[in-house]
Amino acid sequence: PDKKLLREYEYRIAEAKKRDHRALGVKHELFFFNQMSPGSCFFQQHGARVYNALIDMIREKYWEYGYDEVVTPNIYNFDLWETSGHAGHYKENMFSFQVENQEFGLKPMNCPGHCLMFKHRTRSHRELPMRLADFGVLHRNEYSGALTGLTRVRRFQQDDAHIFCRPDQIAQEVAGFLKMLDEVYAVFGLTYEMALSTRPEGYLGELELWDKAEAALEEVLNGTGKEWRLNPGDGAFYGPKIDITVYDALRRKFQCATVQLDFQLPIRFNLSYVDGQNEYHRPVIVHRAILGSVERMFAILTEHFAAKWPLWLNPRQVQVIPISAKSYEYAEEVKARCRKAGFHVDCDMRDIKMQKKVREAQLAFYNYILVCGETEKENRTVNVRTRDNEVHGEHLLEDVVDVLLKEKESRSLTSQWAAHVAPEKAAKGEAEQSDASAATAA
Numbered sequence: 001p002d003k004k005l006l007r008e009y010e011y012r013i014a015e016a017k018k019r020d021h022r023a024l025g026v027k028h029e030l031f032f033f034n035q036m037s038p039g040s041c042f043f044q045q046h047g048a049r050v051y052n053a054l055i056d057m058i059r060e061k062y063w064e065y066g067y068d069e070v071v072t073p074n075i076y077n078f079d080l081w082e083t084s085g086h087a088g089h090y091k092e093n094m095f096s097f098q099v100e101n102q103e104f105g106l107k108p109m110n111c112p113g114h115c116l117m118f119k120h121r122t123r124s125h126r127e128l129p130m131r132l133a134d135f136g137v138l139h140r141n142e143y144s145g146a147l148t149g150l151t152r153v154r155r156f157q158q159d160d161a162h163i164f165c166r167p168d169q170i171a172q173e174v175a176g177f178l179k180m181l182d183e184v185y186a187v188f189g190l191t192y193e194m195a196l197s198t199r200p201e202g203y204l205g206e207l208e209l210w211d212k213a214e215a216a217l218e219e220v221l222n223g224t225g226k227e228w229r230l231n232p233g234d235g236a237f238y239g240p241k242i243d244i245t246v247y248d249a250l251r252r253k254f255q256c257a258t259v260q261l262d263f264q265l266p267i268r269f270n271l272s273y274v275d276g277q278n279e280y281h282r283p284v285i286v287h288r289a290i291l292g293s294v295e296r297m298f299a300i301l302t303e304h305f306a307a308k309w310p311l312w313l314n315p316r317q318v319q320v321i322p323i324s325a326k327s328y329e330y331a332e333e334v335k336a337r338c339r340k341a342g343f344h345v346d347c348d349m350r351d352i353k354m355q356k357k358v359r360e361a362q363l364a365f366y367n368y369i370l371v372c373g374e375t376e377k378e379n380r381t382v383n384v385r386t387r388d389n390e391v392h393g394e395h396l397l398e399d400v401v402d403v404l405l406k407e408k409e410s411r412s413l414t415s416q417w418a419a420h421v422a423p424e425k426a427a428k429g430e431a432e433q434s435d436a437s438a439a440t441a442a
Contacts, residue, residue, distance in 0.1 A: 039154030046315035
C-alpha cells in the first residue's frame with residue numbers, strides 16, 4: 001500500500017485505541033458496567049453531568065422549535081404491542097413478563113405510547129402539527145455477546161419525538177427537523193451526510209401517498225443546500241426516510257439521527273383528526289431523533305473529543321488551586337463564586353506543591369485552572385491558566401466569571417479566553433499610551 005496512506009491508517013488505529021470510550025469512561029470516572037445489570041450503564045457523578053448537558057441542549061432546541069415534552073409509562077400490556085405490530089415482528093427483542101395472568105412488556109420505543117396520547121380525545125386540524133418529545137427510558141433485549149460499551153446497550157434513552165401532521169405539512173416539519181439537526185451537530189463539530197431511502201418492494205399503503213411523500217422529502221433535501229444521495233428501495237415498509245450518517249474527528253461514520261415518515265401506525269391505531277368541514281382524515285407520523293440514543297452519542301462524543309470536553313459539556317470545568325494554607329479560605333470563596341455562576345468547580349486543598357496540582361488538573365482536562373495566593377486574595381483576583389498550559393495572568397475574579405459564562409453559554413468548541421481578553425488588553429494599552437502622550441505634552 002501507499003506509505004502515506006499506511007501511516008494515516010496506523011495513526012487512526014492508534015488514536016482510536018487511545019480514544020476508546022470504554023477506557024476513558026473508567027479513567028475519568030464517567031461511567032462503568034456491572035454484571036449485576038448487563039448492558040445497563042452506571043453513570044457516575046461526572047458522567048451524569050455530561051449526560052444531562054446533552055439532554056438540556058436538546059430541551060432548549062425543543063422549546064425553540066415548538067415541541068412539547070411528555071412523560072409516558074415504561075410498562076404496557078402486550079395488547080398495545082399487538083396493535084402496533086411489535087408483538088409479531090419485535091417480541092424477541094423485548095423484555096416481557098406476567099402480571100396477574102396478563103403479559104406485559106418494557107417499552108423498546110415510544111411511538112405506540114404517543115399514538116395512545118394522540119387518540120386520547122378527538123383532535124382538530126388546528127392542533128396539527130403536534131410535536132411530542134419524550135426522554136423516557138427504553139429497554140431492548142440485545143444478546144449479551146452483542147453488548148459493546150455504550151454503543152450497544154439494553155437500557156437507554158433517546159431524544160425521541162413524534163410529529164403528528166397533515167400530509168401537506170410533511171415538508172415544513174422535515175425541513176424544521178433538518179435545520180435543528182444541523183445546528184446541534186455544528187455545536188459538536190460533527191460533519192454528516194444525508195441519503196433519501198425510497199419505497200421498498202414490500203411497501204404498505206397507497207402508491208400516490210408514497211410518491212407525494214418522497215417528492216416532499218426530495219424538495220426538502222434540495223432546500224438544505226447540502227449534497228445528498230439516493231438509496232432506491234431502502235426505505236422502511238411503513239414510509240420513506242432520510243438516513244443521516246455522522247463522522248467523528250477520526251472520520252469514522254455512525255448512524256445516530258433519523259427522520260422517518262410513517263403511514264402505517266396511524267392506520268393500526270385508527271388515528272384521525274377533524275378538518276374545517278368536520279370530516280375525518282388520517283394524520284402522518286414523523287419519527288425523528290438527533291442524538292439517537294443518548295448513550296451512543298455519549299460514546300461518540302467521548303471519542304470525538306478524547307474526553308477533552310469543551311467547557312459547556314465538561315464535567316470538570318474549573319479547578320481552584322491555593323498556593324498555600326494561607327490561601328485556603330480565599331480559594332473556597334473563589335470556588336463558591338464559580339459554583340454560584342453554575343460551573344462544575346473543584347478546589348485542590350492537598351498539601352503538595354502548587355505545580356503538581358496544576359499539572360494534575362491539566363491531565364484531568366479541567367478547562368480553566370484558577371491559582372490564588374495572598375496577592376490574589378488582597379486584589380480579589382485569580383491567576384488564570386488553561387489545560388493547554390497557557391498562562392493568562394492575574395485577572396479580577398468577577399471578570400473571569402463573566403468571560404467563562406460567555407464561553408459556556410455560547411457552547412464554544414474552543415477556549416474563548418484570548419478572544420475576550422485581547423480587546424481589553426488592547427484598550428488598556430491604548431489608554432496607557434494616551435496617558436503617556438498627555439504627560440509628555442504637559
